Amino acid sequence: DAGVTQSPTHLIKTRGQQVTLRCSPKSGHDTVSWYQQALGQGPQFIFQYYEEEERQRGNFPDRFSGHQFPNYSSELNVNALLLGDSALYLCASSPLGRDTGELFFGEGSRLTVL
Amino acid sequence: GDSVTQMEGPVTLSEEAFLTINCTYTATGYPSLFWYVQYPGEGLQLLLKATKADDKGSNKGFEATYRKETTSFHLEKGSVQVSDSAVYFCALWMDSSYKLIFGSGTRLLVRP
Numbered sequence: 483d484a485g486v487t488q489s490p491t492h493l494i495k496t497r498g499q500q501v502t503l504r505c506s507p508k509s510g511h512d513t514v515s516w517y518q519q520a521l522g523q524g525p526q527f528i529f530q531y532y533e534e535e536e537r538q539r540g541n542f543p544d545r546f547s548g549h550q551f552p553n554y555s556s557e558l559n560v561n562a563l564l565l566g567d568s569a570l571y572l573c574a575s576s577p578l579g580r581d582t583g584e585l586f587f588g589e590g591s592r593l594t595v596l
Numbered sequence: 597g598d599s600v601t602q603m604e605g606p607v608t609l610s611e612e613a614f615l616t617i618n619c620t621y622t623a624t625g626y627p628s629l630f631w632y633v634q635y636p637g638e639g640l641q642l643l644l645k646a647t648k649a650d651d652k653g654s655n656k657g658f659e660a661t662y663r664k665e666t667t668s669f670h671l672e673k674g675s676v677q678v679s680d681s682a683v684y685f686c687a688l689w690m691d692s693s694y695k696l697i698f699g700s701g702t703r704l705l706v707r708p
Contacts, residue, residue: 485639515695517696522700523700524687524701525640525696525698526698530694538695540695572640581694583645583688583689584630584642584645586641587639587641588639589637589639590639
């Protein structure tokens with residue numbers, strides 16, 4: 483049973499560019515959340531998707547947007563990249579109808595903005 | 597707003613030493629509390645949890661007790677192993693918030 487898978491694992495962009503990160507949730511999970519983890523810091527909540535809708539959003543600008551597909555997979559898009567967007571982006575999924583804080587995380591996509 | 601504060605690392609211990617990593621929280625309601633662990637090269641994974649006051653979470657020899665009176669959830673292990681070397685994150689979850697709030701993490705290094 484595959485866990486949460488993310489792609490790409492590493493990528494390098496320049497300021498002003500746009501990036502798309504992808505996530506496939508664990509089998510049987512319908513809810514996907516995205517977190518940003520800066521170097522040496524704890525993960526910060528970006529947003530959560532459920533039933534293809536953004537259900538909750540953290541304190542991130544509109545440059546961060548997302549999407550969830552009918553198969554529950556998800557994308558995170560970041561426009562007009564800034565140096566400060568360099569971080570590990572984590573995708574997490576949780577089981578159908580269970581919002582308990584028990585999240586399953588992928589290994590992350592490490593974004594470097596030059 | 598809700599927040600989690602945990603002791604700064606790195607924490608360096610010899611194998612078989614006793615481990616404590618302090619965690620305190622601020623919350624407007626009654627959160628569930630978690631410890632997640634990030635091993636080198638791996639994703640975050642749930643280590644243990646407690647959902648109400650006085651609950652004790654335990655897993656792999658690690659324990660933490662939900663103390664409402666001191667708003668704390670300290671992680672302990674009686675005898676650490678080299679394989680416990682990782683970054684440990686304390687986190688809280690409020691019902692209907694749909695998000696985990698993490699502390700800044702504590703790196704543990706266990707020497708043989």
